[in-house]
Amino acid sequence: MQDEQHIPARLREIRESIDNFDAALIHILAERFKCTQEVGYLKARHGLPATDSERERQQIARLKALAVDSNLDPAFAEKFLNFIIAEVIHHHTEASNRLKP
Amino acid sequence: MQDEQHIPARLREIRESIDNFDAALIHILAERFKCTQEVGYLKARHGLPATDSERERQQIARLKALAVDSNLDPAFAEKFLNFIIAEVIHHHTEASNRLKP
Numbered sequence: 001m002q003d004e005q006h007i008p009a010r011l012r013e014i015r016e017s018i019d020n021f022d023a024a025l026i027h028i029l030a031e032r033f034k035c036t037q038e039v040g041y042l043k044a045r046h047g048l049p050a051t052d053s054e055r056e057r058q059q060i061a062r063l064k065a066l067a068v069d070s071n072l073d074p075a076f077a078e079k080f081l082n083f084i085i086a087e088v089i090h091h092h093t094e095a096s097n098r099l100k101p
Numbered sequence: 102m103q104d105e106q107h108i109p110a111r112l113r114e115i116r117e118s119i120d121n122f123d124a125a126l127i128h129i130l131a132e133r134f135k136c137t138q139e140v141g142y143l144k145a146r147h148g149l150p151a152t153d154s155e156r157e158r159q160q161i162a163r164l165k166a167l168a169v170d171s172n173l174d175p176a177f178a179e180k181f182l183n184f185i186i187a188e189v190i191h192h193h194t195e196a197s198n199r200l201k202p
Contacts, residue, residue: 007147014136014143015156021133022160023167025126026178030171032122035115042115046108055116059123066124070131076188077127083184087177 029084036088050089056081130185137189151190157182 043050060078067077144151161179168178 007143011140011143014140018133018136018140019160019163021129021136022164022182024129025133025181026164026167026173027171028122028125028129029177029181030168030173032119032126033173035119035122039112039115039119042108042112059120062120063123063127066127067131070128072127072131072134076130079188080126080130080184081123083181087180 032084033088033091037091040088040091050093056085133185134189134192138192141189141192151194157186 040050042048060081063077063081064074067074141151143149161182164178164182165175168175
């Protein structure tokens with residue numbers, strides 16, 4: 001019974017940590033998108049292609065290695081980067097369209 | 102011409118920041134999944150349902166508000182949380198299956 005009573009308290013405790021991590025993730029993502037916004041602006045202004053497959057290949061390899069080091073599924077790290085990149089390309093396309101006469 | 106030469110240097114600089122943010126994201130995600138692994142274990146062990154729609158509703162509302170505060174698209178914050186939750190449910194299902202006789 002003591003164990004059963006303990007569960008909601010522990011669950012609440014873990015959820016507080018999850019909420020803290022989520023706030024950190026959102027704030028870091030906000031800063032990351034500021035960076036990619038500037039990249040998009042530079043690329044659109046100077047006629048550089050929106051995507052760079054060699055850079056993406058390096059990013060995926062690096063993140064997979066970091067994932068392994070932190071005991072995270074490397075396949076998830078790749079999925080995660082692709083998810084972020086899809087959003088970035090969406091932003092870049094919008095930025096490029098805004099610069100068109 | 103000076104401006105043109107300046108682009109690759111600035112691009113490199115921004116990409117270094119992006120790489121730093123990505124490392125931070127991966128490490129925070131690794132810690133977050135440790136939390137949800139424990140949540141999954143508690144839930145599976147005590148026969149609690151894998152999903153909790155009220156908790157998810159609160160999380161989405163909170164993250165959207167944090168996104169607005171940090172000038173991030175709230176729709177993206179919701180998509181991001183759903184992306185993470187899908188991975189968590191996948192982990193929980195696996196954990197639950199491991200506990201079955």
